[in-house]
Amino acid sequence: MFLDPRAILLFGANALLLYLTMLVNSALVGWSIYLLMLGPMLVFPVLYLRHQSYFICTVFSGLWVDAALPSSFGLFTAGFLFAGAFIFQMRIRFRAESNYHLIFLAHGVNFFCILLVTIAMGFAYITSLGFWLQVFVTSLASHLALLIVAPWFFNFERMLFALCRLEPEPEDLPIL
Amino acid sequence: MAKLRLDRIKPLVALGVFLFAWWIIPAVVKSFLKASFSEFQAPAWVGTSYLDDLENFWALRSHSKVELIEAGREVARSKSLYQFNSQRKETLENEIQRLEAILNLPSRREFRYEVARVVRRDLNAWWQQIVIRKGKDFDIPFGAAVVFSGGVVGRVVEVGAFTSRVELITSPNFRMAANFEGDERPVVYQGLPQIGFGDPLGTVGDAPQDVVASTQMPLKLVSTRLGGTFPPGLMVGRVSWLEPGNTGIFQAGEVELDARLLSLHEVAVLIPLDPIDPENDVP
Numbered sequence: 001m002f003l004d005p006r007a008i009l010l011f012g013a014n015a016l017l018l019y020l021t022m023l024v025n026s027a028l029v030g031w032s033i034y035l036l037m038l039g040p041m042l043v044f045p046v047l048y049l050r051h052q053s054y055f056i057c058t059v060f061s062g063l064w065v066d067a068a069l070p071s072s073f074g075l076f077t078a079g080f081l082f083a084g085a086f087i088f089q090m091r092i093r094f095r096a097e098s099n100y101h102l103i104f105l106a107h108g109v110n111f112f113c114i115l116l117v118t119i120a121m122g123f124a125y126i127t128s129l130g131f132w133l134q135v136f137v138t139s140l141a142s143h144l145a146l147l148i149v150a151p152w153f154f155n156f157e158r159m160l161f162a163l164c165r166l167e168p169e170p171e172d173l174p175i176l
Numbered sequence: 177m178a179k180l181r182l183d184r185i186k187p188l189v190a191l192g193v194f195l196f197a198w199w200i201i202p203a204v205v206k207s208f209l210k211a212s213f214s215e216f217q218a219p220a221w222v223g224t225s226y227l228d229d230l231e232n233f234w235a236l237r238s239h240s241k242v243e244l245i246e247a248g249r250e251v252a253r254s255k256s257l258y259q260f261n262s263q264r265k266e267t268l269e270n271e272i273q274r275l276e277a278i279l280n281l282p283s284r285r286e287f288r289y290e291v292a293r294v295v296r297r298d299l300n301a302w303w304q305q306i307v308i309r310k311g312k313d314f315d316i317p318f319g320a321a322v323v324f325s326g327g328v329v330g331r332v333v334e335v336g337a338f339t340s341r342v343e344l345i346t347s348p349n350f351r352m353a354a355n356f357e358g359d360e361r362p363v364v365y366q367g368l369p370q371i372g373f374g375d376p377l378g379t380v381g382d383a384p385q386d387v388v389a390s391t392q393m394p395l396k397l398v399s400t401r402l403g404g405t406f407p408p409g410l411m412v413g414r415v416s417w418l419e420p421g422n423t424g425i426f427q428a429g430e431v432e433l434d435a436r437l438l439s440l441h442e443v444a445v446l447i448p449l450d451p452i453d454p455e456n457d458v459p
Contacts, residue, residue: 051190067212067217069298070334073206073210089184121303131301133371
């Protein structure tokens, strides 16, 4: 099959996560808290899908994020593919059946995304203390929220697989 | 073994191909992609905003009749005050027009106000923008000024079919000409990276040396007609301290902005009635 149906489900789940995150951000504006939770979007596609499906799902998720956020278009798409290529090469090392490794990966990718957007969008204010303080608060809040959101999101994706009667196990893992 | 190695470099090859393709793809294709994805997302945000309105409607319906009667009385009082103010404004406008005709002054830019609901707020260290529920469907132009009851909100930076993105004055990318109230000399206002705690801040530069600001008597920074985007006299913020700038010729200082900028629900877009034609109007 050209495209694994799970890729479509995972893209939908990613779009939902982004939508919910932005709803929360919109409500939290008065408290000066912003959540950037892009890490979990990459984990399931990179660990569960064959390369072709992973690539399509990641490109579409990246473009979806790029269109929603005011960063330069293509930044998150390239960032996702970069982080994805890195994880894909060593995905055999991660156990996808429990959430422990997945949460660890989600935090890693999320931190990479924060770093990426900070370099791309905040290079002009790199000497401003206020900028770094807010980046620190955003990172802290995002990673604390991720401790709750990431397990929920991964269980939600597994539930989607079960509901749609799709293969709940990772595919195409290299043979040891 | 060879197959395993190829499998391993497949993601890197795909990444390289994507980056190369992205580099050579024309900007038109990228703009089309961005617009397509944005328009796909817009209905979700517009729908959420309408649901929010519905929620408010049902919340208001739960009020008792006594409360509604009291609110109606308040509205009636405000209405009579506004009617009186409207008559007075009309008289004053006629007077201004008469004086302008006597002095042979050039005509001022006129604006149409398009009130729009805020559907999303994206305020963080990297960008300071809001999304409003009106776009090309209401002829919102790119670069239009956005205001609220407290003064200047920002400028339209992206227009979609049903939504528009507005860059707030708190954003470091926002820059405009302004002047202190009662002083026609122009100064430059620019946003600052926000600390996130406390009221939003901006910065003012190129202020003349003889301008004095203090915490007891802060200066009001207002918009000027220079640039053509904003009508004159709209509140930008208050300046309570000025010090010599980098050059030593002018002064610079921090601008305290309205705290309500962070929790806007409704704004007005100023649409010029006679848009500037760059080919004919610019000398």
